[in-house]
Amino acid sequence: MEETADFVARVRAGDPRATARLISMVEREDESRLVVLKALHEYAGKAHVVGITGPPGAGKSTLTDKIVGLLRERGRRVAVLAVDPSSPFTGGAILGDRIRMQRHAVDEGVYIRSLATRGHLGGLSRAVSEASRVLDAAGYDDVIIETVGVGQSEVDIVRIADTVVLVSVPGLGDDIQAIKAGVMEIGDVFCVNKADHDGAERVTREIRAMLETAVLNGAVTRFSDLYTARAALKPAPRPLEGDHTSVAASDEGVSHHVTSQMSVHPGLEIPPVVSTVAETGVGVEELVQEIKAHEATLVATGFLRLRREENLSWELGRAAAERVLAKLEQDERKGSLSELARSVLDKRIDFYDALDTLESALVQA
Ligand SMILES: Nc1nc2c(ncn2[C@@H]2O[C@H](COP(=O)(O)OP(=O)(O)OP(=O)(O)O)[C@@H](O)[C@H]2O)c(=O)[nH]1
Ligand SMILES: [Mg+2]
Incomplete structure (x- = not known):
């Protein structure tokens, strides 16, 4: 018991070794983790849990690395969970993640961890949500979870994260198909990365058009409910064009931000679609702003509590x-x-x- 109390205290104090040990216990579904998780229960619930998901190679790790840098500039402690659903034997993606986020390795305010299990179906999803709670209780202000894949991924990120960033890239015909097939519903903030590649503007336009159609048809009530609740708080919600465009225009003078914001339904509220070049960092500040704006809206409207309640029930x-x-x-x-x-x-x-x-x-x- 004494030992458990000590373990719990070390995790709460943000001791990276204790945290790593506990997450390893979570990974192998060690029964003895439960007493520690139970003791940590009352300290979790403060962190903003952000899911970053999208097809393999979309630039999720590169983006995460840049997002971590910007959040650190804001003085926030950040934890990253890189999930490898493929198998514990490949390890390729994890190696890539580690390399791409290497510069944060010596920063005490950043904790980066990859996660894999060879367990039963649903085991990985459970491990991700447990590990995310551990990092939350350990005092990280933001917990970023990188998961590969849209649609058939084993980790149902929308059930775990407060804010989901869905990353797309140009040049993947199937990606747009997958989005059309309904994965679009899982995004709270949309990101078109590799905006330096041909076709980025078209992908951005297509995503916006799909979102508009979905919102107009009432297909994705999650968005509309949130915006309706926000409108009730603020008499003048942020217009779709206008300030979005001016923010984008002043942002490093990148014109593709501006054109991509054009809408055929002015005033219609749809989730933000941000284009980025993760490798150079272009657009990532705007992405972070949108991620934080989503959190602020969730908090102000009371939807954060509702969303967590729904997720926990599930x-x-x-x-x-x-x-x-x-x-x-x-x-x-x-x-x-x-x-x-x-x-x-x-x-x-x-x-x-x-x-x-x-x-x-x-x-x-
Ligand atoms: N041209 C260009 N390349 C990029 C951009 N962002 C990332 N890349 C490159 O794309 C490749 C994949 O990037 P990652 O960040 O590993 O992508 P990921 O989505 O994390 O990949 P997995 O975790 O393996 O699914 C790397 O070679 C990056 O350098 C970008 O905005 N533009
Ligand atoms: Mg990655």
């Missing part, structure tokens, strides 16, 4: 389902599932009777 449901599954697997060792299966095959009962039987057994257990 996570609880998932965790409960995992326990049930584990229980069923245990029962299966005693042959209960096979016995029910035989009854269904022999037409003694039907599938749904079998399901009901299972459910009542679980409820009673």
Whole structure:
């Protein structure tokens, strides 16, 4: 017990070694982590958790590196979790992440950690949310989670982060298709990186057009609800054109920011779409401003609390389902599932009777 209290105190004090040890316990689902996580519970909830997601090679790590630099200039302590969903054996992406964020390695206000598990389905998602809470309790003001992939990624970042940045790049036909297929709903801030490549403006325009259509159709109520709540607070919400354009125009004189803001529906509120060149840092200040503006809006409208409540309900449901599954697997060792299966095959009962039987057994257990 004494040892646990000491461990907890060291994590809370931001001791990177204690933090690393705890996150390793989270990674391998070590049962003894639970007592520490429970003790840390009351200290978490202050950090702004930001998810950065997008296709492989979109520049997420390069962007994260620049974002970390800007947040440090604002005096914030920043933690980065780079998630590798592929496997613990490839390690390529993680190596890249480490190299790209190397300059922060000696900064005490920055903690960078990659995360991988070889566990069961859903294990990685759980590990990410636990690790994120650990970093939050350790006093980092911002926790940035980099996840690869849009759509079929195992880590459901929108269930973990307060603000999701969806990164796209020109030259990936499939990327836009994936966005059209519904991943668009997960972004709070959209980033078109590699704006130095051909086609960046077109991608930006396409994303904006898709967002406008979605908002007009009421397809993505999450955005519209947030903007409606904000409008109720402030009589004059920020117009779509106008100040956006002037901010962009003064920002290092990069013209693609300006043209990309043109809209066919002036005044319609859609999430921000920012173009960046992560490698040189162009546009990243504006991206950070939009990320922070999203947080400010969540806080002012009370949506932060609502969003966390929804996410926690979802996570609880998932965790409960995992326990049930584990229980069923245990029962299966005693042959209960096979016995029910035989009854269904022999037409003694039907599938749904079998399901009901299972459910009542679980409820009673
Ligand atoms: N031209 C150009 N190249 C960029 C830009 N941003 C990143 N890159 C390059 O794109 C490559 C991939 O960058 P990363 O930051 O590793 O991309 P990532 O999305 O983190 O990649 P994974 O984690 O492997 O999915 C690197 O060679 C970067 O130098 C940019 O704005 N313009
Ligand atoms: Mg990366």
